[in-house]
Amino acid sequence: MEDTKPTLVLDHVSKSFGEFAAVSDLSLQVRPGRVFGLIGPNGAGKTTTIRMIVNITIPDSGRIELFGQQMNTALQDRIGYLPEERGLYKRMKVGEQLRFFAELKDLRGKEAEARIDSWLERLQLTAWKDKRTKELSKGMQQKVQFITSVIHNPDLIILDEPFSGLDPVNVELMKETILEQKAAGKTIILSTHQMEIAEKLCDDVCMINKSHKVLDGKLREIRRSFSRNAVALQFEGGDGLLNDPALVANITQNGEEFEVLLVPGKNPQELLRHLVDAGAAVTKFELVEPSLHDIFIEKVREVA
C-alpha cells in the first residue's frame, strides 16, 4: 500500500484571499482506493483546499498533482465533486438534471441514461425521476446531488460534508454507498467537521485548523499513538476494587460505567485479572481508543 503512487499530491500549497490566509503551506498525499478524511472545524480551510483540488481556484503557491499530472482542465472529468453548498436547478426534472450534469462530465447517450437509472434505483429515487427538483425534500435533493458527483464514474470522489441534512436512515445509506465506491477501487476524499463519522469511514486523515495542517497519517496509527491506556468497564460486586493506586491513575464514572485510566506501564490485562480474582462479575471490558475529537482538541492545544 505504501508504495503505490499517490492519487493526489499537494505540495506546500498556499492560498489567501486578500489579507486572509485560507490555506497555509499544506502538503498531503492521498493514496488510491482509500477514504481520506479532511477534517477540521468550520472555516479551517477545507473547502478552499478542495476547490483548489477540483481546479476552481488556483493556489497562490505550491503544486497540485493529480493522477501523476499537473492539475489541468482535462482532469476535471475524472473527479466527482459534491460541494458543501448544495445547488440544483429547481425547475428541472431530476432525470434531466442528471443528464445535464453527466454531459458536463462528457458522458451522454444510452450509457448516461443507464447509469442515471441504476443510481436512482440504488438511492431509492426511481419514482422521482420525472419530478421537478423543487418538489423533492431536502434529503432527496441531497441524494440527487450525490448522484451528480458520481454519475460519470470518476476515479476520485470528493465529498464535502456529505451527511449534513440527512436523516439517520439516509446517513446509513450514504455510508454504505461510500464504502461501495471504495470497494470498487475509487479514491474518496471526505471533508467533514463531524469527527465521529470520519472515525468510522476514513482510512487516512488530515486535520487542519486555521489554515494549517495539524496532523495527518493513517487513522489507526494516529489513534494508537494517542492511546492513553484507558479502559471502559462495567461489573457487578466488589465495590472499591478500582481504588488501587498501583494500578489505576484516574476514575470517571458515567452511571453504571467506569472509565479507568491505568497507571503508565500497567497492562489492562492486569486490571481484568485483578477484578476477576476479586470475584467481580465483569459485564463490559473495553480498551478505549481516543476519539478523533479528543485527539484534535489535544493537538490544537499543543500547537497553541
Place this chain on the structure above:
Amino acid sequence: MRKFLAVVKREYVQRVRTKFFVIATILGPLLMAGFTIVPALMFSIKAGGPTRLAIVDQTGKMYERVAKELASGKKPNKPQVGTDPPVGNNNPKEQAEQAGKLFQRNFIVEEVHLDNRPLDQIRGQLDTRVQKKELDGYIVLPPNLLKDEQPEFRARNAADLFTQNHVEDSISRAVRAQRLVDANIDEKAVEKMSQPVDLKTTGAGGKESKGEASFFFVFGIGLLIYMSVLLYGQFVLGAVIEEKETRIAEILFSSMRSFPLMMGKLIGVSLVALTQLGIWAAAFVAFSLWAAGGSSISMPHIPPMLFLYFTLYFLMGYFIYATVYAVVGSMVTTTQEGGQLALPIVLLLVAGFYLSFNIISSPNSSLAFWASMFPFFAPITMLVRIVTETPPMWQILLSLGIGVATIVGLVWVASRIYRVGMLMYGKKATIPEVWRWIRQS
C-alpha cells in the same frame, strides 16, 4: 465544445419550455396588433352614427358645392401620395388630419331655406334642434362668403377637431371652385395645373437611391436592438445570476472552464430571444399577407445586400448589449441590482441614435468614421452610413470585426469576474475588486 453545447441546450430548452415563454410569444403579436388596430378601430367607430349638419346658405348658390365637398372629403392641393406612412409629423393639426382619414366620414346634410325669415330666428330653431340632438351642428354661409366674410360653424361638440377641419376644408374648396367659375377659369384645368412635383432622388452614379424607406429600416433596426436588449437583457442577467443564487456555479466550475460556460449561457438565452423574435416576424409577415388579401403588398424594396447588413448589425448590436448584461450579472447578486447597473450602458445605444442625425448629413466625416467603429454605436451609425453613402468594404468588415472582438472580450471578462466572484458569495463587488478579479484567478 460538447460541454459548451450542453450549456447552450439547457439554457435554451429550459426557457423555451416555460409557460411564460409560450404566453409571451402568443401575446406579443396580439399586443402589437392591439396597439395598431385598436386606435384605428376607435377612430372608425363614430358614436351616434353619421354627423347630421344643416346648412344655412345666405349666398343662395353655395349649398350644392359645400354639400358635395362635405360628402367627398378630398384635400385641396394635396394629392394622395400612395400609401406612404405619415412621416415624422409633429404638427398636431396635420396629425389630426391624418388620423381623421381613418374614420369613415359620413355626413347627412340638409339645406335650411331662409324664406325671408331673419337669421336669428333660424339660428334659434337650429340651436333648439341641436340641443334636442336632432342635429349635430349647422353651418351658416354669410352672403359675402365669396369675398371674405367668415362662415360660421356651430356644433354641439365644438371640440371635435376632425369634423371642424373637414368642414373648414370643404367650405374652402367650394369657395375656391366657385371663385374660379366666377372668374371664368376652367376648374379642371386649374386642378391639373396645380399638381405638385414629385422629386425623384438618385445617387450620384445615377443609381436610384434607397431613399427614405431605408432610413426607416435603420431606425427600425435600432429600435429593435434597443427593445430586444431591454427585453432579453434581463434574461441574460437572470441566467448568469441563477447559478449564483442556487450555488450550482461550484459544480459547473469544477466541470468546465468559465469562458465556454458564459458563452454557452449567452448563446442559449439569445437563441431563445431569436426564436421569439423569429416567431413574431413570421406572424407579422403572415398577418401582412393576409391583410393585403393576396394582392401584392407594397413592402419597401430592399436590396439583398442591405438586408444582410441589417441582419448582421442587428445581431452585433444585440450581442454587444447582451454581453453587457452578462458582465453586470457576473458582478451582482440580484437581478434588480443588475438591471439598474446595466441601464446606463444600454443608453449608449440612444447616443448612437443622436449621432446618426449628424452622420446622415456628412457620412464620410471623421466623426462618422469613428462613430461607426465604436462597437456600442456601430450597429446604428454604420447602418446609417451604409444607407447614405456606402463606405468601403474594409470599413464595414473592420467595424464588424471590432464588434465580434468586443463581444468575445466582454464574455471573457464576464467569465473571469463570475468565477472569482462566485467564491465570495453574497458579497457585492466594488469596481476595484472586480478589476483585481479580472487580473487574478
